[in-house]
Amino acid sequence: MKRLSYLLMLMMVLTACNDQHKNEEIADNTVKEPAAPVVEEYGFIFNDYEVVRDTIRSGDTFGIILGTHGVDPGKIFEIVEKSRDTFNPRKMRTGKPYVILKDRDSAKTPKAFIYENDLVNYTVVDIKDTINAYTAKKPVTISKRTVAGVINSNLSETMQEEGLSNLLALEMSNIYQWSIDFFRLQKGDRFKLVYHERYINDSIYAGIESIEAAVFYHQDKPYYAFNFMVDSVAGGRDYYDEKARPLQSFFLKAPLDFFRISSRFSPNRFHPVQKRWKAHKGTDYAAAHGTPIKSTANGVIIASSYTAGNGNYVKVKHNDTYTTQYLHMSKRAVKQGQRVKQGDIIGYVGSTGLATGPHVCYRFWKNGVQVDPFRQNLPSAEPIEEKYIPSYFAAIEPLKAELGNIEFKEI
Incomplete structure (x- = not known):
């Protein structure tokens, strides 16, 4: 009898140990939920908010967007007034991304509106207790x-x-x-x-x-x-260049970035509108309506006006030797007396005046005489000052060696 009692006790002990071992295994195999990674954007910890990402659609306004997310009209008016020096809702453009950060509670009150001006720059309208608007840049x-x-x-x-x-x-x-x-x-x-x-x-x-x-x-x-x-x-x-000479010329080769020369400087050309042979003392650059027209050199605007023949035109005096003129613009972008730099936009391609299609007629004067700019030996830009020459050659030496080490792919 004693022997049977001993066996029963032994079995109970072994069973308890086995159960304990199983419980320990279960405890050891319990997988803990990993902590959510911290997401930081635009200077905010997104984990603290409900995040709404969207883009401006046609017909959207700042008021409509915030109103959709529960902001009342009075609050919207206050936000616009207090952020007007930094954020202009009228300049929001269709297709631009925006983010709204909302409380995680049941009210889901909006706390910030973030508008992406471009890939790098953004504007934050902070609408927590104190309304504040500011611009910032993404880390680049x-x-x-x-x-x-x-x-x-x-x-x-x-x-x-x-x-x-x-x-x-x-x-x-x-x-x-x-x-x-x-x-x-x-x-x-x-x-x-x-x-x-x-x-x-x-x-x-x-x-x-x-x-x-x-x-x-x-x-x-x-x-x-x-x-x-x-x-x-x-x-x-x-x-x-490698000899410290400027690549830039005193003049741009053309007043447009993308163009087609439709008519060159000629002593005798059949005018498409007047239907007669006459001198064409300019170069016609055909381009799409509204294409920006650039001043080909630094100078002062001496005329920004309109005539029946020239349409909207601008004339630029560059120095005592050179003057240029730009005809048939759809719109002028400068005023008389204004200083411009090479490459500044002075107007836009059109077909005003005696023109059959959108283009700019580019006229060029040297010492008061209209000439063909393609036949002139035009001056270069200002050279590097003599005192900077040694540091220039020292700076380009490793760059020139680096260029030499780049290999072309075999064709």
């Missing part, structure tokens, strides 16, 4: 890249083949606009670049920061370009 990092390309047809297609942004093609055309005609590139022309790109939060591409160095082989002739600061006080930078 700069990444350095090197690239080489060979032209098969045109620069834009080559950029696409290399997986590069067409913004890079535009930057290059701006740099070389005085020395290379990008409409006349030849198959086999090639280029190398050292440049910097902007990225938001290290991942979202935000455009070209700057091209530091470039060499473009056009018809087997190398055209170097190095970015150099010539005014440390104002932060002015320009591009110069």
Whole structure:
């Protein structure tokens, strides 16, 4: 009997130990929920709010958006009044993203409205206890890249083949606009670049920061370009070649970025409107209606007016030698007496006056005589000051070596 009691007690002890072991296993295998990662954007901890992301749609207004989320009209009026110096709701554009941060309680009261002005800049309308509006920037990092390309047809297609942004093609055309005609590139022309790109939060591409160095082989002739600061006080930078000569010319090659020359300077041309032969003392650049027209050099506006023949026109005096005029504008953007810099927008392409279609007639005077700008030996821009020459050559030496180490892909 005693032996049977002992066996029963032993079995009970073993069973209890086994149950305890199982309980310990269950406890050990319990998976704890990981803490939610902290999400911080626009200077707010998003974990603390209910986050609503959306984009401005056609017909949306600031009042409609906030009203949809429970803000009463009186509060909306107060918000607009107190933030008007920083945020203008009328300038919100269709397609732009916005974020509303709301309380997590049952009332879900909006606490902030965030509007993205562009990829980098945003405006916060803080509508907590104290209404406050301010602008800020997303964290941007700069990444350095090197690239080489060979032209098969045109620069834009080559950029696409290399997986590069067409913004890079535009930057290059701006740099070389005085020395290379990008409409006349030849198959086999090639280029190398050292440049910097902007990225938001290290991942979202935000455009070209700057091209530091470039060499473009056009018809087997190398055209170097190095970015150099010539005014440390104002932060002015320009591009110069391997001999410290400015790439920029006193004049732009054309008053438009994208165009087609529809009629050149001629002593005898059949006028399409007047239906008679006469001298055409200008160059016609055909482009879409509304295309921006740029001043081809620094100067002062000496006329901004309208005549039956010229339509809306602007005339710029650059110095005692050179004057230019821009005809048939749809709209003028400058006034008489105003100073302009090379590349400033002075009007927009139209067909006012004696014109059969949208274009700008570009007229050019030298010493008071109208001439063909394509036949002139035009001056260059200001050279680097002599005192900066040694530091320029020291700065470009490693960049030139870096360009030399970039290899072209085999075609």
